[in-house]
Amino acid sequence: MRHLLIDTDTGSDDAVALAMALNNAQINVEAITIVAGNVPAKQGLQNALYTVELCKKDTPVYLGEDKPLKRTLRTSEFFHGQDGLGDIGLHLKGRKATKGNAVDVIINKTHQFENILEIVAIGPLTNLALAIKKDRKIISKVKQCFIMGGTALGPGNITPFSEFNFWVDPEAAQIVLQSGMEIIMIDWDATKKYAWFDPETIQEIRNIDTSLSKFSMDIQKNPKKYNKNKYGSERIELADPLAMAIALERKIITKSKKCNVDVNLSHDDHRGENILQEKGKKNTTIILEASRKKFLDIFISTLQ
DSSP states (O other): OEEEEEEEOOOHHHHHHHHHHHTOTTEEEEEEEEOSSSSOHHHHHHHHHHHHHHTTOOOOEEEOOSSOSSSOOOOOHHHHOTTSSTTSOOOOOSOOOOSSOHHHHHHHHHHHTTTTEEEEEOSOSHHHHHHHHHOTTHHHHOSEEEEEOOOSSSOOSSSSSOOHHHHHOHHHHHHHHTSOOOEEEEOHHHHHHHOEEOHHHHHHHHTTOSHHHHHHHHTTHHHHHHHHHHHSOOOEEOHHHHHHHHHHOGGGEEEEEEEEEEEOOOSSTTTTOEEEESSSOOOEEEEEEEOHHHHHHHHHHTTO
């Protein structure tokens, strides 16, 4: 049995990633921690708790930071919907967080599951950065950390240079990447190449005809609408499920490179941009190539 902690800003692709982990018999999700990002933290909490209920689990969900380390919070309801889950009429109110602070939970779970805890961070890295600042001992005690964020080799999804999670809190991203923790970064470039869903693929997923498969595609209503209006196509990319699939099965990765990755902390359009350097400690494994077939196989198997 593997032990995961998932840190999330539960939007419409985060919820699918949560379901993939919660519905995997080989995984024990020790905790879900919530950070502000796609939606305010309190909405992300409701979305995560709804997903946990849908998966018929009792996984504890902890509320975390409601703003970035140094920036004003910028959310993405314009893409994920006002409720973060596609505005399809789900009841996303009234659920209660497990008592405790997400930052402390990250620290405590790392010590409890020393050298075997794996962190999957699929939102801005504020909670994780604060945990590292508070207790640097966790750096060497986390087995590995899978991060959905950044764009090492291609354009971003919020600016031409930056991916949303790193753009929201670049200072946090820099702290985590430079911490010395064992990091695998699943960036926006990999998402665009391997985690796309066109209308035919979306229908194939819906045809699995389980509550999770239908939920996973129903909550993409707003992303599909947004892409249709902006790009003329309902094709969507699901970044967080790709990160989760790689966390569940690293064989999806067919080619990777370890390099020194910095984060641009400027206040212009380059905010959150990744800077790859040959010099310095190689702190991050980035994905160069992956198997789309293996990704979809895992995606489908965990939603059945």
